Amino acid sequence: LAATAAVTLAFSGAAQATESCDDGEIVIKFSHVVAATGHPKGDAATLLAERVNKEMDGKACMQVFPNSQLFDDDKVMEALLLGDVQLAAPSLSKFEAYTLKFRLFDLPFLFQDLDAVERFSTGAEGKALLNSMTEYGFQGLGYWSSGLKQFSANKPLLLPTDAAGMKFRIQTSDVAEAMIEAMGANAQKLAFKEVYGALQTGVVDGQENSWSNIYTQKFFEVQDGITETNHQLLAYLLVTSDEWLNSLEPDVRDQFLKIAEEVTAAANGSVAQQEATNRQRILDAGATIRELTPEQRQAWVDAMKPVWSKFEGDIGKDLIDAAVASNT
Ligand code: LMR
Numbered sequence: 441l442a443a444t445a446a447v448t449l450a451f452s453g454a455a456q457a458t459e460s461c462d463d464g465e466i467v468i469k470f471s472h473v474v475a476a477t478g479h480p481k482g483d484a485a486t487l488l489a490e491r492v493n494k495e496m497d498g499k500a501c502m503q504v505f506p507n508s509q510l511f512d513d514d515k516v517m518e519a520l521l522l523g524d525v526q527l528a529a530p531s532l533s534k535f536e537a538y539t540l541k542f543r544l545f546d547l548p549f550l551f552q553d554l555d556a557v558e559r560f561s562t563g564a565e566g567k568a569l570l571n572s573m574t575e576y577g578f579q580g581l582g583y584w585s586s587g588l589k590q591f592s593a594n595k596p597l598l599l600p601t602d603a604a605g606m607k608f609r610i611q612t613s614d615v616a617e618a619m620i621e622a623m624g625a626n627a628q629k630l631a632f633k634e635v636y637g638a639l640q641t642g643v644v645d646g647q648e649n650s651w652s653n654i655y656t657q658k659f660f661e662v663q664d665g666i667t668e669t670n671h672q673l674l675a676y677l678l679v680t681s682d683e684w685l686n687s688l689e690p691d692v693r694d695q696f697l698k699i700a701e702e703v704t705a706a707a708n709g710s711v712a713q714q715e716a717t718n719r720q721r722i723l724d725a726g727a728t729i730r731e732l733t734p735e736q737r738q739a740w741v742d743a744m745k746p747v748w749s750k751f752e753g754d755i756g757k758d759l760i761d762a763a764v765a766s767n768t
Pocket residue numbers: 473474530531586611631632649653674
């Protein structure tokens with residue numbers, strides 16, 4: 441608690457975290473790594489906190505800690521089990537230690553757009569996957585979509601072969617690693633908060649992320665440009681610990697879960713617009729966005745396709761087929 445208080449003070453600019461809780465209120469701490477505002481996850485976390493703090497006033501109190509100020513994504517899962525935080529929303533690429541099923545979401549060019557993602561994640565297979573880490577004590581509450589990923593690099597990329605020999609920062613995902621290797625490039629797993637510095641100092645040459653992350657983290661400032669590949673999904677699992685969830689009185693738990701469900705639906709409904717806005721902000725800032733011709737796009741699809749068979753055993757063919765079917 442003392443350490444948390446110190447961190448809260450040190451980042452008192454992040455006003456959300458200073459929401460003061462009354463005696464007797466259940467404190468719900470939510471730690472995440474992205475910008476507090478102007479980002480699908482940052483805004484969804486804020487909306488969740490606003491609703492909990494208004495509608496559950498006297499019963500529960502939620503504090504949000506954005507920008508990796510409390511925990512990185514690799515530490516936050518431990519923190520959930522220790523009860524240091526009650527909610528997190530790491531990207532689906534970051535659960536390799538607990539389930540290989542989520543490798544599905546990282547398959548390149550799996551989902552054609554965010555509507556397909558929504559269809560899959562609210563369907564039977566998507567919902568079942570929320571329970572894929574219960575043996576470790578984690579419960580998924582919903583998927584928070586964040587957009588498709590684009591490549592940025594310190595030189596122009598139009599074809600995957602342009603990336604040969606370059607080094608790309610990736611999340612802690614073996615699928616992403618295989619994908620980068622399929623481009624003839626090298627992958628380096630780094631925590632999100634280290635990416636800007638790594639790009640700036642040339643530790644890596646490029647990275648892949650959503651428009652909202654590229655804009656709010658200012659990656660475009662330290663890159664030659666961004667290539668609009670839409671090659672992979674960035675989405676999060678809103679996750680909590682079973683122990684905490686089960687510790688709640690049933691009526692409190694039901695109210696919290698209902699708010700979380702409604703916030704999830706509302707947040708996912710505005711992601712495409714927010715991504716488009718942040719893409720435009722990148723252009724307005726003077727950065728270069730390279731669009732691909734259909735032939736160029738096909739070259740990326742072809743280069744990355746071998747990645748699918750590599751991970752089919754971990755994921756299961758039925759699950760891959762269900763995700764593909766959501767594109768119709
Ligand atoms: C990344 O590490 O690039 C992303 O997972 C960060 C995020 O949460 O969007």
